[in-house]
Each structure stands twice: as C-alpha cells, then as structure tokens.
Amino acid sequence: MEDAVVVRDLVVDRGRRRVLQGISCAVPRGAVTGLLGPSGSGKTTLMRALVGVQTVRSGTVTVLGRPAGAPELRRRVGYLTQASSIYADLTVRENARYFAALHGRGHAEADRAVADVGLADAAGQLVGTLSGGQRSRASLACALVGDPELVVLDEPTVGQDPVLRADLWARFHEMAAAGTTLLVSSHVMDEAARCDRLLLIREGRLIADDTPDAVRAATGVNDLEEAFLRLIRASEAGQRHAGREAS
Numbered sequence: 015m016e017d018a019v020v021v022r023d024l025v026v027d028r029g030r031r032r033v034l035q036g037i038s039c040a041v042p043r044g045a046v047t048g049l050l051g052p053s054g055s056g057k058t059t060l061m062r063a064l065v066g067v068q069t070v071r072s073g074t075v076t077v078l079g080r081p082a083g084a085p086e087l088r089r090r091v092g093y094l095t096q097a098s099s100i101y102a103d104l105t106v107r108e109n110a111r112y113f114a115a116l117h118g119r120g121h122a123e124a125d126r127a128v129a130d131v132g133l134a135d136a137a138g139q140l141v142g143t144l145s146g147g148q149r150s151r152a153s154l155a156c157a158l159v160g161d162p163e164l165v166v167l168d169e170p171t172v173g174q175d176p177v178l179r180a181d182l183w184a185r186f187h188e189m190a191a192a193g194t195t196l197l198v199s200s201h202v203m204d205e206a207a208r209c210d211r212l213l214l215i216r217e218g219r220l221i222a223d224d225t226p227d228a229v230r231a232a233t234g235v236n237d238l239e240e241a242f243l244r245l246i247r248a249s250e251a252g253q254r255h256a257g258r259e260a261s
C-alpha cells in the first residue's frame with residue numbers, strides 16, 4: 015500500500031538558518047511513527063511542512079497522494095501543535111463540539127473524543143481554567159474529533175502523568191489498528207519503544223528511519239536512548255570525516 019506521507023529532498027530555511035537539510039522519508043499507513051530528535055533538530059518544522067503551513071525552499075511533500083497543504087487535505091489531516099490551539103473561553107465540551115461540527119460530526123462524537131483523552135469529568139470546565147496537561151489533552155480531543163486519516167501530533171504527551179501517557183499511547187495504537195496513520199513527536203526516549211517505526215532527526219538531517227528493533231540491532235544496544243546516542247555520535251563522526259575530505 016502507498017505510504018501516507020512521502021518526503022523527498024526537503025529543504026527548509028527559517029529566518030537565516032537552514033533548518034531541514036534535505037530530508038527524505040516516508041510515513042506508512044495504519045501505524046504509529048515516532049519523530050524523535052534533540053530540541054531544535056527540526057521536528058516541528060517537518061510536521062509543519064507535512065500539514066502545509068511551512069514555506070519550503072525545495073523538495074516535495076506528498077500527503078495521502080496530494081501535495082501537502084492541498085485544500086482537500088484539510089479535513090483528512092489532524093494537527094496538534096505544541097501550543098494550545100483551542101478556545102480558552104469555551105468549555106472542553108463546547109470546543110470539542112465546535113471542532114466536531116467543522117468536520118460534520120455530531121455531539122456524540124465530540125463527547126466520545128473528550129472521554130477518550132480522559133477529560134469526561136472536566137468536560138464542563140472552561141479551557142482557560144484547565145491545567146497545562148489537561149489543556150493539551152483538550153487540544154488533542156479537538157485534533158482527533160474529525161477522525162482524520164492522518165494525525166500529526168507535536169509532543170502530545172508532554173505534561174501528562176505516566177498513567178495518562180500509557181492510556182494515550184494505547185489510544186494511538188487503537189486508532190492505528192483501525193487504519194489511521196499517526197506521526198507523533200516526542201522528547202521522551204521511552205516513548206520511542208512504543209512506536210511501530212522511528213524517524214530520528216538531528217540538526218535537520220535524518221539519521222534513522224527504521225523499526226525500534228532494527229535500530230537496536232544496528233547499534234547493538236537494547237536501550238533506545240543509548241542507541242540514539244550512538245547514532246548521533248556516528249553521524250557527528252561522519253560529518254567531521256566529510257568535512258576533512260572536503261577541505
């Protein structure tokens with residue numbers, strides 16, 4: 015089956031910096047792909063390019079068979095940004111019902127989306143009065159309520175306690191089993207092990223695109239955090255070597 019997302023030679027500049035330096039990768043359908051990398055490595059920028067809100071210098075991004083950002087993709091792609099993007103002066107339920115209506119969904123779907131992120135008890139609360147972790151889950155409910163085919167989630171589990179994190183990952187896998195494609199960024203390496211596939215980026219370059227088991231096998235360590243450190247060191251050594259060759 016054709017991949018949900020295909021990225022070819024993507025170069026993005028932000029300000030005066032080259033933030034993505036020619037990334038090529040694919041996101042398979044019906045799976046949870048983790049996007050991992052150090053702070054500032056370009057994860058959010060890559061996600062922005064996928065949802066079509068990032069100006070790109072060169073390269074192509076194809077999403078569900080269409081160019082990223084094509085108007086017909088709007089209803090088919092859900093995006094959770096790091097900053098809350100819902101209405102502070104509406105309740106959780108009102109927000110979810112509003113976003114549901116934009117996707118032609120009813121109250122039942124909205125209430126289910128709120129329950130799915132563990133906010134049923136806070137459904138009547140104004141978003142402006144929620145804790146940071148609750149607000150992030152309310153945004154997640156709104157990103158998922160239209161049942162999009164591709165879901166792009168920028169650090170959806172930040173600020174959540176371990177029990178909620180486990181519940182959210184179980185929900186992501188349920189959605190993948192039902193055919194949804196998920197791309198989830200994370201800083202937390204133990205979350206890498208929960209993904210079906212991993213994309214690891216560093217300084218705007220892709221240094222791994224594989225399953226967690228293949229990353230472990232390639233690096234010879236079980237712990238994914240240690241495996242990533244090894245990949246990062248190997249890519250640094252490769253760049254130093256390339257620099258010497260060039261000079």
Ligand SMILES: Nc1ncnc2c1ncn2[C@@H]1O[C@H](COP(=O)(O)OP(=O)(O)OP(=O)(O)O)[C@@H](O)[C@H]1O
Binds near residue numbers: 031052053
């Ligand atoms: N509007 C902007 N103008 C200039 N540079 C920017 C802008 N936004 C981001 N950058 C730079 O682009 C680089 C990549 O940022 P990005 O937000 O994609 O990283 P990230 O991997 O998502 O980081 P984090 O994990 O901390 O969210 C960083 O060096 C950042 O400083």
